[in-house]
Amino acid sequence: MQEKVHMSSIGHETSMFHGTWGYVQIPTKGLLDTLDLGKLNLSAYQEAIKNVPSMSIDPQLFMPTPEAEDHYYLVWIRQIAQVMNEYIAVPSDKASAMKTKPPVVEQISNEIPSIYMLKLMDESDDSAEGIGQVLEAVQQQTGLTPEEFAKRLQPMDGDLATIQNFNSIRDIRDPSSQF
Structure with missing residues (x-):
């Protein structure tokens, strides 16, 4: 995290923190x-966005x-x-x-x-070590144990295949349904 002092005078100082931040609401x-919680999952999300690239947007909406x-x-x-x-x-x-x-x-x-x-991170790092540091930092901020955090984590998108790497590691953890 990088802190920059923008204005400084006696008794007054403003600071801005640079880095990557996220939020959870x-x-x-x-x-x-009001929601059917059985329909709120990753496969429903993926199904909903599957047609987005070919979707036409009507300005009248x-x-x-x-x-x-x-x-x-x-x-x-x-x-x-x-x-x-x-x-x-x-x-x-x-x-x-x-x-x-x-x-x-x-x-x-x-x-x-x-x-x-x-x-989320001090500066962007697209390596496997970088995504590991980000996930560990988020886990520590949530107060969850590493096991509980891993069960609840649902990354939706990422840069340079980091999320795909994470999903393949998570898939290896579970037994295959084909056998």
């Missing part, structure tokens, strides 16, 4: 309760739906009505006046997520 119990546009329009109109009502004029017939309360927005959770930062 633990899903909330409420989210996990990134555009708002007509319902979302209507909702946006109602929010603007009702905010304008609220300002008019508060600062300019009060309607003579409140029953037929435009509503001033915006439509209800879908609420998102305000729960603070459990996020853990992990130092």
Whole structure:
């Protein structure tokens, strides 16, 4: 890990740490309760991304739906009505006046997520020894025993075949289903 001092004056100093960092976000119990945990595995992930290279992306998927546009329009109109009502004029017939309360927005959770930062490596090293050092450092930060860590580790991707090497070593550990 490399630390650089960017600004220094009496009583004030800012630092920036350079290196590779990762994070783990633990899903909330409420989210996990909505999922079928039997379908959350590496083979399901691989199946889901198998067609990604040939997948066509429709730009319209990134555009708002007509319902979302209507909702946006109602929010603007009702905010304008609220300002008019508060600062300019009060309607003579409140029953037929435009509503001033915006439509209800879908609420998102305000729960603070459990996020853990992990130092992955000081500098990039694509050797087998380098990936070993990274895995050992992550294991030590998690507090798990090496055996428990190895059971739970699910690397998804990596550079220069390091993850493929890891997966082949893990496959050798398990007996073959062909015999």
